[in-house]
Amino acid sequence: MTGSSGKHRIVVVGGGAGGLELVTRLGRKLGRKGRAEVTLVDRAWTHMWKPLLHEVAAGTLDVHEDELEYLAQAHHNGFRFRLGRMIGLDREAREIAIAATLDEHGAELIPERRLGYDTLVIAVGSVSNDFGVPGVREHCLFLDTTEQAERFQERLLATYLKAHSHGGPQQHAQLHVAIVGGGATGVELAAQLYAISRALTAYGLHEIVPERDIAITLVEAAPRILPALPAHLAEATTKQLERLGVKVMTGEQVTSVDDTGIHTKSGAHVPAGTRVWAAGIRAPAFLADLDGLESNRLGQLVVNDTLQTTHDDNVFAIGDCAACAWSGHEGNVPPRAQAAHQQASCVARSVMARVRGESPRRFVYSDYGSLVSLGRYSTVGSLMGNLFGSVSVEGAVARLFYLSLYKMHQVALFGVPRVAFLTVANIFRRAVHPRIKLH
Numbered sequence: 001m002t003g004s005s006g007k008h009r010i011v012v013v014g015g016g017a018g019g020l021e022l023v024t025r026l027g028r029k030l031g032r033k034g035r036a037e038v039t040l041v042d043r044a045w046t047h048m049w050k051p052l053l054h055e056v057a058a059g060t061l062d063v064h065e066d067e068l069e070y071l072a073q074a075h076h077n078g079f080r081f082r083l084g085r086m087i088g089l090d091r092e093a094r095e096i097a098i099a100a101t102l103d104e105h106g107a108e109l110i111p112e113r114r115l116g117y118d119t120l121v122i123a124v125g126s127v128s129n130d131f132g133v134p135g136v137r138e139h140c141l142f143l144d145t146t147e148q149a150e151r152f153q154e155r156l157l158a159t160y161l162k163a164h165s166h167g168g169p170q171q172h173a174q175l176h177v178a179i180v181g182g183g184a185t186g187v188e189l190a191a192q193l194y195a196i197s198r199a200l201t202a203y204g205l206h207e208i209v210p211e212r213d214i215a216i217t218l219v220e221a222a223p224r225i226l227p228a229l230p231a232h233l234a235e236a237t238t239k240q241l242e243r244l245g246v247k248v249m250t251g252e253q254v255t256s257v258d259d260t261g262i263h264t265k266s267g268a269h270v271p272a273g274t275r276v277w278a279a280g281i282r283a284p285a286f287l288a289d290l291d292g293l294e295s296n297r298l299g300q301l302v303v304n305d306t307l308q309t310t311h312d313d314n315v316f317a318i319g320d321c322a323a324c325a326w327s328g329h330e331g332n333v334p335p336r337a338q339a340a341h342q343q344a345s346c347v348a349r350s351v352m353a354r355v356r357g358e359s360p361r362r363f364v365y366s367d368y369g370s371l372v373s374l375g376r377y378s379t380v381g382s383l384m385g386n387l388f389g390s391v392s393v394e395g396a397v398a399r400l401f402y403l404s405l406y407k408m409h410q411v412a413l414f415g416v417p418r419v420a421f422l423t424v425a426n427i428f429r430r431a432v433h434p435r436i437k438l439h
């Protein structure tokens with residue numbers, strides 16, 4: 001199985017939490033040594049680790065300081081990078097279709113094209129699922145991409161500035177934020193927003209009085225927030241959020257959204273000038289009908305225990321866009337960065353085995369638990385250990401494990417010495433920069 005160059009062609013589509021780790025490993029092990037041609041295709045020029053997006057949205061993280069350039073990563077690690085958005089697949093010809101690349105004015109930069117592969121790995125992640133609720137697309141902000149997170153931050157800052165320059169909010173609920181979805185993303189965003197509202201007034205936006213003008217409401221359909229954590233931790237988090245001034249509404253199913261706020265099934269109306277939807281995920285729409293590959297109701301590609309798609313051994317899928325049965329559990333492996341990380345490691349070994357003519361490896365997901373950070377206020381979570389089952393952690397220990405997930409991602413991309421250097425540099429950088437991005 002080789003292309004015209006005589007080398008096995010490996011194409012990874014999507015350079016996110018899973019895909020970038022995978023292509024970096026394959027580049028180092030195969031591409032650099034000339035054993036295969038390794039190519040990454042992504043619709044963006046840069047990578048930002050998605051679990052940091054709520055910090056970008058809140059302005060507590062400057063994306064330009066933490067993002068990674070794909071071209072540079074490719075150059076240093078033995079793979080090629082091609083900018084483009086995958087839109088289709090021809091399994092017989094073993095080619096993917098890539099949409100024309102346009103500039104910011106809509107003019108065509110690169111025409112629609114095809115790229116051949118011998119092994120294809122699809123790692124295109126997920127997008128927010130609006131479940132067809134009327135008004136969500138038009139009136140809510142999402143945190144699916146870096147651009148969306150940045151737009152959220154710019155809008156929030158503009159709203160604060162406007163209110164400040166007018167001596168306070170001009171309309172009812174102008175500075176109210178409603179977040180739909182009480183999972184980790186919604187909870188973490190709520191805590192971050194509380195922190196920045198305090199910081200902004202401390203930096204001089206005195207005309208805004210947080211207790212009077214600002215309201216943050218978290219709306220969740222289930223009876224409690226944080227379904228992935230034990231009930232007592234969800235309860236502790238609810239109390240902590242409420243102490244911060246966040247209103248937590250559970251058992252409230254959103255029925256529609258308009259420009260005044262959020263309406264729920266019980267008849268409640270949550271007035272909010274800014275509305276964020278973080279209530280669940282689905283796979284990008286183009287996967288639902290990808291040249292006969294099997295997909296589920298969320299549009300995820302169904303894979304077997306080697307992470308190969310059920311109808312085509314040449315096509316693997318990993319991360320949020322893959323539906324992979326969780327052995328010994330009901331349902332699938334959850335859409336989390338730790339799952340994408342583990343799947344990337346497994347598929348890296350499988351693809352190297354394929355190049356040698358050997359069989360792919362089986363994937364077994366190890367759940368190391370879930371952690372939720374309330375910024376500097378608290379971190380809670382449960383860690384899964386084989387010996388002790390689930391262990392609840394809070395405070396400094398939880399914070400350490402929370403940070404270690406990102407460090408593991410960085411180590412996979414840069415290696416230990418560079419990550420140590422970056423960590424020290426970051427400590428110095430944070431010491432001299434404001435806690436929030438102000439422009």
Ligand SMILES: Cc1cc2nc3c(=O)[nH]c(=O)nc-3n(C[C@H](O)[C@H](O)[C@H](O)COP(=O)(O)OP(=O)(O)OC[C@H]3O[C@@H](n4cnc5c(N)ncnc54)[C@H](O)[C@@H]3O)c2cc1C
Pocket residue numbers: 013014015016017018019041042043044047049050051052053054084085086087123124125126143144184185284318319320321335336337338339340371
């Ligand atoms: C705000 C937020 C907080 C989160 N916090 C946590 C957390 O604390 N812990 C945790 O475990 N998980 C967390 N998650 C979930 C986690 O981010 C995802 O599970 C993880 O990023 C999935 O990795 P992935 O590689 O499948 O996809 P992603 O990391 O989303 O990467 C997908 C990549 O594919 C590219 N792409 C998409 N479509 C195309 C296309 N058609 N053609 C080419 N390229 C394409 C994108 O540009 C992107 O680079 C969080 C998610 C969000 C949004």
